[in-house]
Structures are given as structure tokens and as C-alpha cells.
Amino acid sequence: MATATFRIWRGERGGGGFQDYKTEVTEGMVVLDAVHQIQAADANDLSVRWNCKAGKCGSCSAEINGHPKLMCMTRLNTLDLSEPVTVEPMKTFPHVRDLVTDVSWNYKVKENIRKFKSDPKRAWNAQQADVDRPQEFRKCIECYLCQDVCHVLREHGLHDEFIGPRFFVYTAQLEMNPFDADDRLGDLKDKHGIGYCNITKCCTAVCPEEIKITDNAIIPLKERVVDEFYDPLSRLFKIFR
Amino acid sequence: MGEYQVLEHDVLVIGAGGAGLSAAVRASASGVKVGVVSKSLLGKAHTVMAEGGMAAAMGNVDGRDNWKVHFADTMRGGQYLNNWRMAQLHAQEAPDRVRELEQWGAIFDRTKEGKILQRNFGGHRYPRLAHVGDRTGLEMIRTLQDHGIHQGIDFHMEVTILTLLQDAGRVVGAFGYDRERGRFRIFKAKAIILATGGVGRAFKITSNSWEYTADGHALAYQAGAELLDMEFVQFHPTGMVWPPSVRGILVTEGVRGEGGVLRNKDGKRFMFDDIPPLYKNQTADNEEEGWRYTQGDKDARRPPELLTRDHVARCIQREVREGRGSPHGGVYLDIAWIKEKIQNAPEHIKRKLPSMYHQFKQLGDIDITKEPMEVGPTTHYMMGGVKVDAETQMSKVPGLFAAGECGAGLHGANRLGGNSLSDLLVFGNRAGSHAADWAKSHGAGAVNTDQVEETARRALAPFERNGGESPYAVHHDLQDLMQNLVGIVRLENEMTQAIEKIQALKARAAKVFVPGNREYNNGWHMAMDLPNMLEVSEMIARSGIDRKESRGAHFRDDYPKKDDEYSKFNLVIRKAADGSQQLERVPIAEMPADLKQIIEEMK
DSSP, X not given: OOEEEEEEEEOBTXXXXXXXXXXXXXXXOBHHHXXXXXXXXXXXXXXXXXXXXXXXXXXXXXXXXXXXXXXXXXXXGGSOTTSOEEEEOOSSSOEEETTEEOOHHHHHHHHTSOOOOBOTTSOSOOOHHHHHHHHHHTTOOXXXXXXXXXXXXXXXXXXXXXXXXXXXXXXXXXXTOTTBOOOOHHHHHHTSOGGGOOOOOHHHHXXXXXXXXXXXXXXXXXXXXXXXXXXXXXHHHHHTO | OOOOEEEEEEEXXXXXXXXXXXXXXXXXXXXXXXXXXXXXXXXXXXXXXXXXXXXXXXXXXXXXXXXXXXXXXXHHXXXXXXXXXXXXXXXXXXXXXXXXXXXXXXXXXXXTTSSBOEEOOTTOSSOOEEOSTTOHHHHHHHXXXXXHTTXXXXXXXXXXXXXXXXXXXXXXXXXXXXXXXXXXXXXXXXXXXXXXXXXXXXXXXXXXXXXXXXXXXXXXXXXXXXXXXXXXXXXXXXXXXXXXXXXXXXOOTHHHHTTOEEEXXXXXXXXXXXXXXXXXXGBOSSHHHHHHHHTTOTTSOBOGGGSOHHHHHHHHHHHHHTTOSXXXXXXXXXXXXXXXXXXXXXXXXXXXXHHHHHHHHHHHXXXXXXXXXXXXXXXXXXXXXXEOOTTTOBXXXXXXXXXXXXXXXXXXXXXXXXXXXXXXXXXXXXXXHHHHHHHHTOOOOXXXXXXXXXXXXXXXXXXXXXXXXXXXXXXXXXXXXXXXXXXXXXXXXXXXXXXXXXXXXXXHHTTOOOOSOSTTOHHHHHHHHHHHHHHHHHHHXXXXXXXXXXXXXXXXXXXXXXXXXXXXXXXXXXXXXXXXXXXXXXXXXXXOHHHHHHHHHTO
């Protein structure tokens, strides 16, 4: 039976180091299977967050050979097993233990985004074409891999001024919901830091749901913000309105 | 007593899936202080796995649908062991609950007229499942979550409850630990709603996530509640079977709703071979009619692939056992064939079943628009659970409510697909409302410190032993045992053997050893989940032995026929004074004449 080596981060609150584990590899295995085998056989107290093991809950985010991925959707046959496979926690969030990070910041950010507000004048009727766009954004499983890879958060640590790609997608979904009547453009500009995004598309590249985060969510929101606050013609128009 | 953090709420909800969040939102809207304890992070509960949709007789696609048809379908699917009052309330209230979700920001797929689109599903006479592609559960949980965080509810994420605290029989709180630091916490509450989901992790092949360790079932049992219909475990007919590491992951019934067919290795659509008498009138007798049904022809009857889950699962099992299965021990589920019927079939399939396409492509190297899937039965859902009052969802224990999968009554011997998400909404909502009322009319109780200390001592014991067995080893053995001896086809002697073996596992579970410390220690968590799974596994076997017939999800090879005598009662389990499981046959209440008439009319 073939075996492979997994180099897993062990330690608490930022401390610790890599530890190597050997485990058996069978057909179709994903990284999470390997981590579970290691946990059951050699490291009962290994910390890992997971739920559905089917790419639907977004719990088992980690950095595999340096790439932000879901452990449950990363097949071993896509990795070079002749070298140890490194598995480490997401770097953008505070470390808790082993592969687990503290993602509570994301929950606080969401609370500060104006919630869905229905339009009392509108009937609950919409064509599929009207909902296709927000439905793409509602596929998000909140794995926070896009937050993990975004340099505004990862390198510059602007967690207080910038909500990150996940929450631009969340805002876009609300703004494009045909039944919503609120307006979040002022917040995007002043509180949520949309200007910091320089559309490098790293978030789109790691999204396991293949949401076109940059093209379909962030750029349209940037355009709306520009139209609302920076377009000289419409500003003129507003003065005389 | 040790120094524990104490948190106080009027209503405490244990579980943050669809039922828990529905209950919390409703209770907090009633003006009481609500806390939600969830084993995982918010928004990760097993509800996200629900794919097909939520059943609600809105009649948007077929105007002939109404609550009476939905009621009759639910009762027929449950082989008339259902609590008829719950089935009635569920059918009547589901449409309003679905519309409420839309008013909180959910975005459903639309009909051409711009209404909420509804799809076909097994056992439902008309297209009835409101849905969003094949990720309806995610839509539901995200909507409730995003609405709930603005309602002033306190969320306690990654906290597990170990015991319910009682004062003179009444529930007055709960005691548990947080995963991150392993610290114990006391939650005081005037009412508690259990919404912990199911028990699937007791089985080896399951579609359920790690949280499904029967916590609510066991907590309620230990507190003195009654558990109903525990013999009925639903095996979903279509789980992935290959590769081994994904065995059990769900393949939505929506595949069949969209025209997917089941074939054996000879290419035969074997579902036509065995159509139960109860469904003969409603089922197509040729392939062409079945196809027309899936495409919305109102004069066509449904294809046999859309018979109830218990029946389809057994037919698949039969094909495999008799040597007509696929190479990896399943059968073929084929949606790619619809290219013979419609243009742009690959695009159509990707749009209707995006996550199925994704799942097979990524995990199995299979393109479902080109080739068939291999599927087989997987442990999916627990019909049995806490016996509750139909109107209020309160159990026999004062102040203790249950909703969703850990409650029981609605589904009888077999749940129809799509009736779970609507169950979560309807009865989560009811539990929230009535628990809030209860909390308003009752004061806080006293915490039993002895119970707290004893629970804490037992929880920490695995660290204090000088070595011993790993909790994972005990869990693996339980999963093998339940899969092999209390699975989809059952026998008296095997279930008796299972009970004996469970006693041995209980003894082993009481001696497991866990290395490391209390901080986010998965091994320790498993050690504390084990007693719940073991207790409930025993209930499944005990009830299974007593029901000497085959009905719904419970199939006995030694009693392969349905027996009328057994249609007159439900099985109930409670904890006897000596700590053993006491089983009782409880007669089913007489159905009122108006409901009887509905069932007659819909035959």
C-alpha cells in the first residue's frame, strides 16, 4: 500500500511547528481523509474544523502546500506525493490550535452591513433573469479563503477599514436582490473600504464555489460607488435637482 | 462548586441548523432573551447539505396542489404511523414559512410567471419543492442566519452541551463546554429547545456530518423525555459509492426529479419491476410517461424512480445483492441520457444540478453530463426522536421542547424528501413561539450543583487515566456494528447481537484515554459524543426488534410483510428507574373524520 507524508502544523496561538506524519493512501482520498487517518491513529488531539466533507459548509479551509483550499475537496492525486504535503492553518486570522483559526472577525463584519430590507412597494414577483446575478453570490459557503488570500487583509492587516471580498460578495447580493430597497453605497465607500481593492483577482482564483468575485461583484460595486459619488455630470445634475 | 461562567437567557436553543435558527428567530421576535448554542460555527450546520428543496403546497407550478394533497402524501409516505395533527399543521403552515424566508432575503428559483419555482420529488403528487438549484439548504440557513444576527440573539458558537439541568423535573438550564478552550459553562434558561439534528454518525456509510451524534436524543432521554419511532432510520437511496473516501455523500433526489433514471448493470430500469400497491395508481407504467411527468406534463404519472426513499433504497439493495449492481457495489443513476430528449442537455444539467456536477467532477472524476453516476443507499435521516406535543413541540419534560430532526412524529415510518426543510421551518417556528410563552410564565429555577460537578468530573476523566483505548477506535467499531447489524435489512438475531455488543462498547467508552489538553481537542470531543451515540444506537436496535413487520424504512428479512396489527401503535422508549431502556407500545390516536375523508379522497 502506498504511503505519503503530511507535514502538519502543530501548536497553539501562533506557536509550534511542522510535524511529519506518514499515512496510507487509497484511491480517491482527499487531504481531509489523510488528516482524519492521522488523527485517529497517531494524533488523537489534532485540532481540525470540519463538518460536511462535501465542499458545502466551508469549515475545513487550510493552506495546502501554501495554497488556500478546502481540505475536503483537495484530491491527493492532484498533489505531488513524492514530497511531504504541507498543511497549515489560514494565515490571515488569529491562530487557535493546530489547523484551527479564529474566524470570528468575519461574523462581526457581517453584523455591520445593513441587512436585507424589503421594498414595500414591490410585489414578490421576479423573473429568473432578475435573480441570476444575486444567486451566484448566494452560492458562497463562507469558507473565508478569499479573505485569507486578500493582500489588503493578509499583508496590510486592514481588518478595521476593509471588509474583504467575502463581504463585497455579500453586499453585492443584497444590492442586486430585486426585492431589496436599502442602499449600501455610502457604507462601501466610507466604512467598508472598497477603494482598497485593486482588483488583483486573487480572491476569485481561490473561490471553491467559482464565484467571479472580482468581475461580477466587486467591479460592479466599484462602478456604482463611482457613479454615485464621483461622476461629475451626475453631481452637477444632483445640485440642480 | 468549580468556577464556571454562567450565562442567562429566557430561551436557550441547542443547535443552529434550520430548526434551531427558526426557533430562535421566532422566540426573540416574541420579546424574550434568546441564546443559541451551536456545536459548529454559525452557518455550518448540517442543514447546508440539504439539496432538493422544501415542500410547501403553494401550487405555483400545478394549481391542483393544496395542503390536503400534501397532508395525504405525507401520511401515505409515513405508512400512517405519523402524528396526523403534525402532518396537518405542517402541510397548512409550510407555504407561509417559505414566503417568510423570501421576505427575509432568500432568493428562490422562479417560474415563468415570476413566482417561486417548485420541483418534483419522491412521493409528492405535484411539483411542490421550493428550491434554489440543488443548494436549498444553504439558502435557508444563510437566510435565517443573516436575519437572526440582527435580532439581538446571543450566539455561542462551538459550544457542546453535556447535560440538561433540572429543578424538580422542570428544565432550568444546560451545562457544556466550549471547543476552543475547553472551559465549562452553565447556561440558565426558563425554556430549552433541542434542535440538534440526527444520529447518522453511528453508522459507517452516512451522508451526515460529524455533528450528528444523537446529542439531543440522548439529552432528552437522560432528562426523562420519551423517544418515539426509534426503529425508523432513513437510508437515502442515492449516496456516492466510489471512490471509497466519499462513500455515503448525498446525491440529491433532484437528479431523479429532473429526469434521472436508475439502471442496473444490464442497463435495465429495474424500478419498473416492483411498484407497491399503495402507489400503483400514481405511478407511470412506461418510460415515456415517466419522462413526460418530469417535464411537467400534468396528465402523466410519476416515474417509479420517484417512489418513496425506503422503497427505492431497498430495490437498489436487491439489485446489488442479486448480482446486478455496478462494479463498486451500487447501481447507475443516469441523467446524461436526457440528451436524447432535449437540446443543450449538458448546460441544462449544470444549471439545474450545479453542485452535483461539481461534486462528481471534483471528487469522482466523473462528468455527469456525459456518463452515469454510481450510487447506493446511505444513512441519511432519523425519523425517530423526542416525542412532543403537536401544537407546542414540548416534550414530557416541562420546559423542554424539540424541533426538526431530533423531534419526531411528522414523518412516521418514512420521511418524504423535501418534508425536512419545511419541518424545520414549521416546527422550529412553533417551538420558538411556545417556548417564549413558557418562559414568560415561568421563573428561573435553581441549578443542581451536584449534577454539574458530576458531569464535569465524568467529562474530564479521559485525561486522568493512565493510558487506554482511543475514542476513535470505539467509534469505528460502533459504526461497523450498526452498519452490519442494524442497517437497511434487519434480522432479530442480528439486532439482539447488536444490543449485546453495544453494552461491551459502552464499557470500552467509559475507559477511553485522550492525550493532550482541553483546547480544541477533537479526540476529547469524540470521547464525550460516544455515550450519546451508544445510548441511541441501543434504542434503534430495541425498537427494531419489537416491530416484527416491515414498514417504511424498517425492513425485517424475517418479517418481510406489513402487519396490520402494527399499524395501530408507535413504539416509545423512556429511561426506567434502574437506568435501563423501557419500551412501550403506545396506541395511535383516532384520526378525526375530516382528515380521514381527505385520505380517502386522495387514494
